[in-house]
Amino acid sequence: MVEATQTPPARLHWEGAAALPPAAREALLGPGAPFELGVEDVLGRPHTVFVRRPRTLRALLEDKTPAQLDLPFLVSVPTGRTWTYRDAMADMDAIALLLQQRYGVRPGDRIAIVAANHAEYALLMWAVVTIGAVVTGLNGWWTGPELRFGIALSSPVLVVGDARRLERIESSSVPAGVPVVRLDELHADAQQFLGRSPEPVDIAEDDPAVLLFTSGTTGRPKGAVLTHRNIVNFALVGRLSGAMAMATAPPPPAGWTPPQACSVVTGPLFHVSGIAPVLVTAAASPTKLVFPTPGRWDPVVLMELVQAHRATYLAGVPTQFWRLLRHPDVARYDLSTVTSTSTGGSAFPPELVRALHERFPRVRLGNGYGMTETVGLGARIGNDEFLDVPESVGPAQATVEIEVRRDDGSVAVEHEVGEVFLRSPSVFLGYWGDEAATAAALHENRWYRTGDFGRISGGLLFLESRRRDLIIRGGENVYPIEIENRLIEHPDVDDAAVIGVDHPDLGQEPKAFVVPRAGSGLTEAAVRAWCGQALAAFKVPATVEFRTALPYSDTGKLLKVRLEEEQAGR
CATH class of the missing domain: 3.30.300.30 (ANL, C-terminal domain)
Structure with a gap:
């Protein structure tokens, strides 16, 4: 008699350590190692966390060697200026002190920013989180009424923006006594404080750092509150991935020095795809971030900047990659420095994966699954596995747990389609001023209900559709x-x-x-x-x-x- 085998439940957790040689595993993840994992309470619930983690975003940024501090950090194409990490931290501190002394900003206060992408926008973001205030990214494409809604919901103590977008804000939209300041003027005023440090403040890991508005495709936007812990955890997952890649790669030639990572910032800074390079990637490892002249995304501009700055990384949504690949002049540009590409939020069409691999055969392709409410953390697939199974969004990332559940809340079994739930230290605090929406999204033990349909097969997550689709x-x-x-x-x-x-x-x-x-x-x-x-x-x-x-x-x-x-x- 053959005993029937039971189909396993549809659950995923990170299993990447198994791919490491024992010595590398011990060096990276063992007791006392840089990426040692343990279980601790996060907001009263047990989570897998990095034991030796920075407790604030600024501490993460400052975790650099003296040599790394003198590497390029921010490049402004419109002005031609480049900030090293050391230069940028001096500007951040000057802006932070200006916010404290002139505008009375205190921990927990919201600073609303509405502007196109600028290097100065990035500096302001870092200044705000340095003093425990909350970056509130207002959508730069919003109309006057939409901006009024975002300001009313977040109740900022200061509104900062560029001239074009500030013109859309009606005077009645800003409460009496709340200053409205141009971004370039704020940066210029802060120069008087260069060389000085802001007043010290106490910041806890689970204090809010960023308030990002969801896209609002099904109704009014909600303000997702991301904490220092949320963003730092995402950064450490990326740092661990890089360390694992180095540990498993062939040894480099003697005397070889890898080029500094470089990325052209294309995601808007009011969106998780924009804060990721500024507050995550470049904080986790020295990365040069190139800010193009503000304007509509243009594949030619992107290719020119990749060639000029020797960019190593490309991020975008499928539509942008299609436009890049199908541009008649793509072969004219030297894009050979690009070593990795990725997107996020949805499954890549298999045909696009094949087209990217044909155009960039040596590039490490990747796709991730996450959302604003998880700082983009969830599942990720890359390299050969991505080519073999392009319709998947991959296995769970480090510190992440994934479940597929039925309508009655029970866990589905492997291959069964159900709703995707995520849990990690990067799951958001909740929606600002909306307890009902928070309760609907965060279930028992802080499982985040994504609203996506998916299935788990062979250790991989496959997306089927949004529930509403x-x-x-x-x-x-x-x-x-x-x-x-x-x-x-x-x-x-x-x-x-x-x-x-x-x-x-x-x-x-x-x-x-x-x-x-x-x-x-x-x-x-x-x-x-x-x-x-x-x-x-x-x-x-x-x-x-x-x-x-x-x-x-x-x-x-x-x-x-x-x-x-x-x-x-x-």
């Missing part, structure tokens, strides 16, 4: 991402999105919005036939609508809600 067609579950991946594989399709539309008998049916390649002559029948070759009949879009472009937010998120609203209004 699920299409139920005649009782059959249809996940749009599966159709979208098939659509984007068509050589004449530049972009695609799928939503559910009402049907009198079936309940819903999938509709595809397709951006065809210019001059391709693509037809609806050809699109449906292409899908039908690889997908079950009930997954084939019932209708196809061609567009010149799809709606995206300023952070690169596809706004399906816009498509749904348009459809509902017909």
Whole structure:
């Protein structure tokens, strides 16, 4: 009699240590080692943490050797100025002292910032967290009423911005007595304090550091509060990944010195993709951050800066990578210094993975799964595994636990689709001024409910869809991402999105919005036939609508809600 085997529960935790040789494992993760892991209480709940961690963001930044302090940190393309780490810390301290003495900023106060990306924006962010205040990133694309909402919700003691965006703030939006200051003027005024240190303050690990507004694609934005612990933990996960890569790589040639890491900052600083390089990557390891002249993302500008500054890392959303790869002049630029690329938040279309690997065969490709509420931490896949299983977002990262749960809250089994829950020291404190939303998102023992559908198979997390995107067609579950991946594989399709539309008998049916390649002559029948070759009949879009472009937010998120609203209004 053969005993039946039980399907394991859909749970993931970090298992990366198993890939290390024993000596490297002991040196990196053993007792007393730099990345030793242990279990401690975080806000009253047990979590896996780094035992030897900096307790504040400023302590993380200062964890540099004297030689590293003299490496380039911030490069401003518009002004041509470069700050070393030492220069930048002097400016941070001067701004911090100005905030304390002129504006009376104290720990816990919110400083609202609304500006395009500037090196001075980054310096202000660091000054704010240095004195225990809270960086409040107002969306630089918001209109006047939206800015009024963000200011009212966060109640800042100071509003700072560039001239273009401050013009959108109506005088009635700012409470009486709250100063409104231009970013460039604030930086200039702070120079009088150069060489002096701010007044010392007490900062706890779980004190707020950053307030970021969610994208608001399904309603009014919520202010996610990230703590020093949240961001420091994410930084240490990245530092550990780098140390593990070095420990398992072939020994370098004698006398070889690796180039300094360099990244062109493309993510807006009011978004987690923007604070990550400024408050995480460059704090965890010496990295040169290049700030382009503010303006709409342009693949030519990016390629020029990569070539000029010998950038080693590219980050972006799938749409940006497609535009880069398909640009007619991509071969004219020297992009050979790029050694790694990554994106986050969604599964990479397999066809894009193949195209990136063809263009950058020696580059370490990667994709991560996380969100604002986790500082982007969750799952991550890279290198050969990414090429082999591009539809996955990977195994759990260090300190992270992942579960897939059924609607009744029970843990699903492997291969079963359910809702993804995450837990780590990087899970946010809650939504500012919104206890109901916080309670809905943070479940027992501080598990964060992502709202995403996924499954766990073979130690990897696979995303299926956002819960709100699920299409139920005649009782059959249809996940749009599966159709979208098939659509984007068509050589004449530049972009695609799928939503559910009402049907009198079936309940819903999938509709595809397709951006065809210019001059391709693509037809609806050809699109449906292409899908039908690889997908079950009930997954084939019932209708196809061609567009010149799809709606995206300023952070690169596809706004399906816009498509749904348009459809509902017909």
